[in-house]
Amino acid sequence: MLQILNEKGDVKKDLEPKLSKGDLKKLYSFMVTTRVADTKALKLQRQGRMGTFAQSLGHEACQVGSAYALETNDWTVPYFRDLGTYVTLGFPLKYWYLYWMGNEEGMHIPKEFNLFTITVPVGSQLPQAVGLGLAANLKKDRIGILSTFSDEATSTGDFHEALNFAGVYRTPNVFLCYNNQYAISMPRSKQTASKTIAQKATAYGFDGVLVDGNDVLAMYVATQEALNKAKNGDGPTLIEAYTYRRANHTTSDDASKYRPAEEVEAWEKKDPIDRFRIYLKTKGLWNESFEKQVQKDAEEQVEKEVRDAEATPSPPIEDLFSHTYSDIPQKLKEQMDELKAGLNEDDQ
Amino acid sequence: MLQILNEKGDVKKDLEPKLSKGDLKKLYSFMVTTRVADTKALKLQRQGRMGTFAQSLGHEACQVGSAYALETNDWTVPYFRDLGTYVTLGFPLKYWYLYWMGNEEGMHIPKEFNLFTITVPVGSQLPQAVGLGLAANLKKDRIGILSTFSDEATSTGDFHEALNFAGVYRTPNVFLCYNNQYAISMPRSKQTASKTIAQKATAYGFDGVLVDGNDVLAMYVATQEALNKAKNGDGPTLIEAYTYRRANHTTSDDASKYRPAEEVEAWEKKDPIDRFRIYLKTKGLWNESFEKQVQKDAEEQVEKEVRDAEATPSPPIEDLFSHTYSDIPQKLKEQMDELKAGLNEDDQ
Amino acid sequence: MNGNMVQALNQALEQEMLRDDRVVILGEDVGVDGGVFRVTEGLLQTFGDERVIDTPLAESGIIGAAIGMAVYGLRPIAEIQFMGFVFPGFNQIVSHAARLRNRSRGRFTVPIVIRMPYGAGVKALELHSESTEALFCHIPGLKVVVPSSPFDAKGLLVASIRSGDPVIFLEPKKLYRAGRQDVPDDDYEIPLGTAKVVREGEGLTIICWGAMVPQAQEAAEAVEEKGIFPEIIDLRTLSPLDHETIIQSVQHTGRALIVHEAPKTCGLGAEIAAQINEKALLNLEAPILRITGQDIVVPLPKSENYYYPSPARIVRGIKKTMEF
Amino acid sequence: MNGNMVQALNQALEQEMLRDDRVVILGEDVGVDGGVFRVTEGLLQTFGDERVIDTPLAESGIIGAAIGMAVYGLRPIAEIQFMGFVFPGFNQIVSHAARLRNRSRGRFTVPIVIRMPYGAGVKALELHSESTEALFCHIPGLKVVVPSSPFDAKGLLVASIRSGDPVIFLEPKKLYRAGRQDVPDDDYEIPLGTAKVVREGEGLTIICWGAMVPQAQEAAEAVEEKGIFPEIIDLRTLSPLDHETIIQSVQHTGRALIVHEAPKTCGLGAEIAAQINEKALLNLEAPILRITGQDIVVPLPKSENYYYPSPARIVRGIKKTMEF
Numbered sequence A, B: 001m002l003q004i005l006n007e008k009g010d011v012k013k014d015l016e017p018k019l020s021k022g023d024l025k026k027l028y029s030f031m032v033t034t035r036v037a038d039t040k041a042l043k044l045q046r047q048g049r050m051g052t053f054a055q056s057l058g059h060e061a062c063q064v065g066s067a068y069a070l071e072t073n074d075w076t077v078p079y080f081r082d083l084g085t086y087v088t089l090g091f092p093l094k095y096w097y098l099y100w101m102g103n104e105e106g107m108h109i110p111k112e113f114n115l116f117t118i119t120v121p122v123g124s125q126l127p128q129a130v131g132l133g134l135a136a137n138l139k140k141d142r143i144g145i146l147s148t149f150s151d152e153a154t155s156t157g158d159f160h161e162a163l164n165f166a167g168v169y170r171t172p173n174v175f176l177c178y179n180n181q182y183a184i185s186m187p188r189s190k191q192t193a194s195k196t197i198a199q200k201a202t203a204y205g206f207d208g209v210l211v212d213g214n215d216v217l218a219m220y221v222a223t224q225e226a227l228n229k230a231k232n233g234d235g236p237t238l239i240e241a242y243t244y245r246r247a248n249h250t251t252s253d254d255a256s257k258y259r260p261a262e263e264v265e266a267w268e269k270k271d272p273i274d275r276f277r278i279y280l281k282t283k284g285l286w287n288e289s290f291e292k293q294v295q296k297d298a299e300e301q302v303e304k305e306v307r308d309a310e311a312t313p314s315p316p317i318e319d320l321f322s323h324t325y326s327d328i329p330q331k332l333k334e335q336m337d338e339l340k341a342g343l344n345e346d347d348q
Numbered sequence C, D: 001m002n003g004n005m006v007q008a009l010n011q012a013l014e015q016e017m018l019r020d021d022r023v024v025i026l027g028e029d030v031g032v033d034g035g036v037f038r039v040t041e042g043l044l045q046t047f048g049d050e051r052v053i054d055t056p057l058a059e060s061g062i063i064g065a066a067i068g069m070a071v072y073g074l075r076p077i078a079e080i081q082f083m084g085f086v087f088p089g090f091n092q093i094v095s096h097a098a099r100l101r102n103r104s105r106g107r108f109t110v111p112i113v114i115r116m117p118y119g120a121g122v123k124a125l126e127l128h129s130e131s132t133e134a135l136f137c138h139i140p141g142l143k144v145v146v147p148s149s150p151f152d153a154k155g156l157l158v159a160s161i162r163s164g165d166p167v168i169f170l171e172p173k174k175l176y177r178a179g180r181q182d183v184p185d186d187d188y189e190i191p192l193g194t195a196k197v198v199r200e201g202e203g204l205t206i207i208c209w210g211a212m213v214p215q216a217q218e219a220a221e222a223v224e225e226k227g228i229f230p231e232i233i234d235l236r237t238l239s240p241l242d243h244e245t246i247i248q249s250v251q252h253t254g255r256a257l258i259v260h261e262a263p264k265t266c267g268l269g270a271e272i273a274a275q276i277n278e279k280a281l282l283n284l285e286a287p288i289l290r291i292t293g294q295d296i297v298v299p300l301p302k303s304e305n306y307y308y309p310s311p312a313r314i315v316r317g318i319k320k321t322m323e324f
Ligand SMILES: Cc1ncc(C[n+]2csc(CCOP(=O)(O)OP(=O)(O)O)c2C)c(N)n1
Pocket: A081, A120, A121, A122, A149, A150, A151, A152, A153, A180, A182, A183, A184, A245, A249, C028, C057, C059, C081, C085, C088
């Protein structure tokens, strides 16, 4: 398992990436922002101001570290638990909140972002990510495509078909699995008899690497290597980020039903942010006032995004009908008109 | 690659299975019968007496050798190119001919045979084979389940989901892939970047073995070992039988469009029947009169089955309606009556 | 027992598993977790992990395995976590479950039940609100069943488990905990293929199922003051349809309104309308209307109510039909 | 060119690939082999293996990859070898291709064409004769197109490739080589969503598509001697439907007969009947009949003709409607 920072924050010097002080501080602040935004979302959900959503608690290093390795032209194909990825890409969190608030405005993805939509059916985004890769190859665009998913996606047929295609056509894909040990109530050990997820790459003729998913430096290094390899035409990589889903599966779930508290506690000790804080401190990049600033900035940013989100009305009715086809077929116009007429009638 | 008999018919003594003379002669006669039945079918097809079908030419060793390892209570889940398996199981070939003649009577599977139906969508029989295994485990039945398929099935999502389940539940499945180097026009090398198909088992936490698919002894030994392992509760096995599809994909295909004649010729030299004949001769079990007898028996058997098939009328109209549900719902009765009334009218 | 639909389903499963040891359950989170809606709660503890099987996420694998188990002589019940996730397993249903009996001339049967929560109205995420029953009704060899009350849920599930055919069993998640009802602890079946007149009436027949039944009932009550007393049919089994009950009612009332939450085009409402046209044309005093979801994706929660057929929309449909 | 449907389709593909380098083809055996029906013959040689991609057998992979390529700006055409094999890829179509435009509020569009030979009547193996168009017509976001002649095949395929939406393009394999026709070598489109009156008539409208068009024509000729002159509409686009042409014709003729080879229940015929009932009830002089495949699996070749709507069966339907 690739590890650069261990649980105590000790660093393997020979593997340490050459990141500037600014980069290191950014990594930290992205992780903190992710946690703050996640915590805020949980609060909103409990207050009935947001719907069901999937917390990212504990995934900060694997999300932020990997996304930090992306360059502007690269593509990201996320899954439903990827808040840190959005934070790192600089995606306006307003949309993220809106989406999970159930407001259709949250489905916007600004043009500047080479970022795919959230895919609800587990695993089914992976063939699409490979399609992006095929297209990039055809267009001779030198880009990488990072697609994320968790352990359970590896049980789906789509995972297999996608990785097999990627191997055959040597597409510039990086398949990043957050192995967070659970799929709702199903522990990783019962999802597959394969010893590691990384080794599944053998079946597709390319490399699989196992990385400490709570080590932001290792995640950054492994992802960057894989992206570079992709851009050099050397084909895809499967990365297994070994981590843990510390929260419930979603806010509708109660994880205490199926796993012991001690297990969760043990993983709290491996917290990715704590570990990186020690590292920064050792490097003289962290002190209390820096921490305060980072927290304050994160909170302010999050509060603003939430305010913006809550101030955004749901789209007008037309919007529900205008994105089904490139035009609005007659029958949809009729259905829309009927709906509007009815609502008017009800109002009277 | 497990090989016991090489292309010249030389045997690896230490690996040679302890089969009686009778068994060895049977293996030979099953292979010959398979070839005779296959050749007959091709002739019938060319004469318009049979529909499109998939020839087994060249697969005699991997089909017969593996099926010979089955015991009475074991199950077989075949695919669409498996004539030698039917021959070895003693399945009445009449039904096989009827099926490919397009006569619905050919869909019968007599109760004595633990033999699944032919599955047309490639790969989709594999989760079902695992379901048989789960059921056998639950019932504590000490059986093995042999399911066959060819190389291209390994590209399907169902292959993956099935093998993953088999690994997780340690079902008594033997997954036998006839790697015959082609999927219609698609060469094996372009179907997957995996070096071997056998190594795909790594992804599921069980063993994969590569076997010379033109060596009937190796096929027998490998399948028997895998079945025994399954019965002992030691889980599934993936067997890759390395062989070659010497005929066109089906009688509707023209393989000369996509592969060189020399390649086909090279594989003719590895003929599984020729190889086994030399072995038998060396053992003193083969001579010209034995050969004649085997050929004659095969031809007589095949001619009889074909005669029986051709004498079998298509089932009555009721039969088309009576196997959709456990009962015949009202709407189907109406549709059947309408059809019959119409046909009567047309006759008048 | 006096309970909600989840409890009624749970009791049906438990009792059938006790009665018949061929009955097994498999699906995602059905074991330790008791299912995300708790329909299989407690069954793992009672029956063990060979009969209540937690599976990896693989709908084709789940349904395919269920088919194999059925062929071996078991009676598997597969849970699909939400109806929107059945499509990765669609091929196993359409190409195999529905066909194996015919393909083997009766040798192999597939007495499986594929249970899935379906439908909108609970402010769920994308693909957690689908209602695509019409797709299954088009496939020969499948039966499709939808309860609308705890009592029916138990009786229909028991009948589905005992049926010799593959049954798509759709559970209206909006009604899972919507109300309690007396549910006999005894064993009972509601025969598949029989619709139920849940409200007798005159002048108009409303045909609906699942979560639309209470919506239609509310609408019917609302129009009483206008002197309109619709008859309401709860189909309960969508395939095969109980034509007789539908046609008889429309012959009596002379008008028909179909309510479903699936998109309109090629929904089951179309089939019902076509049959009424074919068999009761001369009785019709007005066109058959369909009040349905629009031909769009079910919107996210905040806009969902525009999509979901409300009692008010049904009332408008009733008026339009009556005033034709 | 004077050619058959396969040649017309091949020309459409070649010309669109020449005109627009975003157009790419992928599927099983589409390259070296030119497709099992030879529709993509020669294209690999002309356009190379990055634009004509032979894929492993993996329908979900193929359609999913096509979606990703479309999102990246290409215009992929995926070939599914037979319609019966589309179901492993159904989830990609229903949950993604049909929804990505809406899911991204127009940012990502999926201008793909999924071509598939469909239909019975050619004495094929099991699952090589399906005709499940109704399933696709029920899914918002998809367009569904079926030509019935070489001329239409080219014009409709060109329009489908240029459409901004995912198009399910169904090719009646029975008509692939059934006849030759003059097909302009020039570029032309037949707009999606427009049906065509292929035979003007009185007293009865027959609505059909694909391989049923010649069957209906044959039936119409057969009843001429009885003084019956049906109008025939070839729908050409099944979704969205050209309501106007259908309703106008039935308002004119007063009777409707729908012919399709898919099973009857919940086939597209039901939707058409429901719409006619809704919009032209007062014009109807007889119930709308549907002459269709039965609600069974398409039988193996020797019994297939019992299933397949023959001109004789259509004639009986015509008579029954006229004599009502
Ligand atoms: C095809 C499909 N089936 C079922 C579900 C329901 N579901 C949502 S998340 C989930 C578990 C996913 O586990 P994993 O992939 O490990 O992601 P994690 O929750 O750990 O991030 C399930 C079963 C789904 N979304 N898609």
